[in-house]
Amino acid sequence: MTRRRSWPTRGICTGLLAIVAAVVGCARNPDVAKQEYVKSGDAYVAQGRLPEATIQYRNAVQQDPHFGVARRKLADLYLRTGDRAAALEEYVRAADLMPDDPDVQVTAGGLLLVASRFEDAQARADQALRVAPSRVDAQILRANALAGLNQLDAAVADLEKAIDADPSRASAYASLGAMQFVRGRAADAEAAFKKAVAAAPTSIAAHLALANFYLAVRRGTNAEAELKATLALDAKSLVANRALAYYFVGAGKPALAEPYLRAVADLTPDASGKLALSAYYISRHQTSEARHILDAIVTAGKDGVTAARLQSANLAFADGDVSRARADIDAVLTREPGNTRALTARAELQMSSGDADAALASARRAVDGDPQSSLAHFSLGKVQAQRHEEADALASFTEALRIDGRLAPAKADVARLQLAAGHLAQAEQMAQAALADQPLAPEYQLLVARVQLAKGDVARAEPAIRTLARAFPAMPDVQTLLGVLELQKGDRPGARRAFERALTNSPASVDVLRYLVKLDLSDRQPAAARARIDGALTRQPGNANLLLLSSETFAAAGQMNDAERVARSVIDQDPNHLEAYALLGRLYVAMNKLEQGTQQFQTLAARQPKSVAVNTVVGVLLQMQNRTSEAQTKFEQVVQMDPRAAVAANNLAWIYAEQGGNLDVALQLAQRAKAKLPNQPEVNDTLGWVYQKKGLSSMAVGPLEQAVRSDPNNGSYLYHLGAAYAGSGDAARARSTLDRAIAQGLSAGDAAAARQLATGLKG
DSSP states (O other): OOOOOOOHHHHHHHHHHHHHHHHHTTTTTTHHHHHHHHHHHHHHTTOOOOOHHHHHEEEEEEOOOHHHHHHHHHHHHHHHHHHHHHHHHHHHHHHOTTTTHHHHHHHHHHHHHTTTTTHHHHHHHHHHHHOOOOOHHHHHHHHHHHHHHOOHHHHHHHHHHHHOOOOOOOOHHHHHHHHHHHHHHHHHHHHHHHHHHHOOOOOOOHHHHHHHHHTTTTTTTHHHHHHHHHHHOOOOOHHHHHHEEEEETTOOGGGHHHHHHHHHHOOOOOSSHHHHHHHHHHHTTTTHHHHHHHHHHHHHSTTTTTHHHHHHHHHHHHOOHHHHHHHHHHHHHHHOOOOOOOOHHHHHHHTTTOOHHHHHHHHHHHHHHOTTTTTHHHHHHHHHHHHHHHHHHHHHHHHHHOOOOOOOHHHHHHHHHHHTOOOHHHHHHHHHHHHHTTTTHHHHHHHOOOOOHHHHHHHHHHHHHHHHHOOTOOHHHHHHHHHHHHHHTTTTTHHHHHHHHHHHOOOTHHHHHHHHHHHHHTTTTTHHHHHHHHHHHHHHHHHHHHHHHHHHHHTTTTHHHHHHHHHHHHHHTTTTTTHHHHHHHHHHHHHOOOOHHHHHHHHHHSSSSSOOOHHHHHHHHHHHHTOHHHHHHHHHHHHOOOOHHHHHHHHHHHHHHHHHHOOOHHHHHHHHHHSSSTTTTHHHHHHHHHHHTTTTTHHHHHHHHHHHHTTTOOOOHHHHHHHHHHTOOOOOHHHHHHHHHHOOOOOOHHHHHHHHEEEEEEE
8 A cells, every 4th residue: 555645744734824824814804815815826836736726716716706817827727737627617707807818718718619619719709809809819719619610611711811910820720721621621621731830840739730630531641650750840749749649549559659658747747647647557457557656646745646546546446456446535535525536436436335325325426516517427327227226317317418418428328228128219329329429439339239139130230249259259248249149040059159258257247147047947957057056156145136046047947945945045135125025926826835835934924023024025925815904914014113114115005005095105105115116117116006096197107107117018007107197188198008008918907997098088
């Protein structure tokens, strides 16, 4: 671990006393105070103590929110530390407060341009030109803004004016080249870029503009030559070294990027270059080199400490060092409790540790602290998706994409949610959008192919899957999808080989194991299936999904007692595991021993009268035998013992709703079950049906739609949803949903009620 740096006590006290004295001395006069804060901030900047400078400039702004000078200095500091969003906000405010300062207007306009706020950028350029009509950089800014607004002819005209005003202005030629390129005039664009180089042959920016043009038209050899020619002019050019490094990375030659990234790290006055180099080493799996850089940044204690800590946490997490990752994240949050990236990192760490409630709290704190952070909403969506809160996750991902429409991972996660819900057209649309953003990303190529397989479009999916399998033979997800493809084509041996390869590289994958177990059982190899599961349970003895698969495998092999034993062990481990109860109930039905099972659990309940799990099983078994009043009594006992017993609360709410009980109490119970099991279709169906029984059809629609999304072929859920649509006045959707419910099959009573309701709507 990194040793903590020992700071001289006297220095701390002296600095602290100086700040306290400044605050106390200036408290009476805000005008004096703001100037003192700025002066103090300037001193900290000179010392390289940027976090302290940031605090002082913020203090100045608090003294006088209309103090434009302080806002500009704060904005400059944000730019230095890489916080472009905060820099943009402060520069815009400074520009509002300093309308006669063309430098501030042009800088604010440039940041607005980068943020694609083209109308605002044009307004800043116009203001700068009103104050200083001859400013060429303002004219160029205005042209670029017009180009962003697709007013290309006007943009070109503005640039030509700028060139007329200053023919030696290389940046004007470069911008003109960009405009011509956008207009599809590649030859004119190249000519303009070359004129920029001719106008300023020693201009790094001009050479880089020409290099970028070559990159855009995929003339990589020309681009590389131009970038190297740029460095020949100035080997210590920060921009040129960075550009060549990123060129090599983007061109698939990352090994060649290292010397240029090392130069960037040496030349950058702040920590950003070192952080870029460490990120490069992390991507190359050069862990020790990355760790050395990050530890040095943290030990120095200057700028970049927060970013270094967060990179260090990611590195430790990837290496399985959870305690180190947690320590790094906690160190950041101790210093900056509202740091969005740290909170989202903590949420990810908590998710990986299985603490879903804590992860949700961390992600919500990130969103509450920065509602305009796409990262925060994306993190919240990831947590909600893991908690099976699909509707909430979809809303969070959608909000993240509203803030940043280029966030490909959010598009991919939306596609996965839509795929799971059976909305294949929407899933393919979002998967293709993610792939369009990052066309070389194998995970998005895989996602598109997965959706196509789900649609039964083997012909479109197969080429991509086989290409990925050749390129990434060790990637478990690729081999899994290859196995699914082979199954759909009827090649069972090929499917088995692919699944075996996937399991070799991902032995903890329950999904892959399930495919292989099904193949074993269908090939009449129960011993092989059993051996697979036992081996997995040796590695993950408490994995509930593995245990349920084990129980199902025992049942398929006719070993019903073992199947019952394992299913009961899941309930002992998690009394709220609804799937385990359902499996146990199916086992007792298959074993034709509902009554014996009930007696057995009643005996066990007498021995363990306070066991929520045991008494809940008794209630479930009684309910399955239509001994409703006895089941009701048992569930009432359970929820009295533990009001958070979600399965008992859900089933009791259902009984009250169906048997004419107190609907207000039923609603409380259903809401309690929903809070604990937010995505179980049975729970959502119960809650929606209780709302419907209470005459609150509009409130019933939401949870019932969620139940149907989880189980779209369940006739009972469809009937309830159709009734809710009818009650809320949506006759068209009610008719189609009721027709689907009847087609899927209902009990005699529900079928009659559904037909009567549908007939009334048609009439």
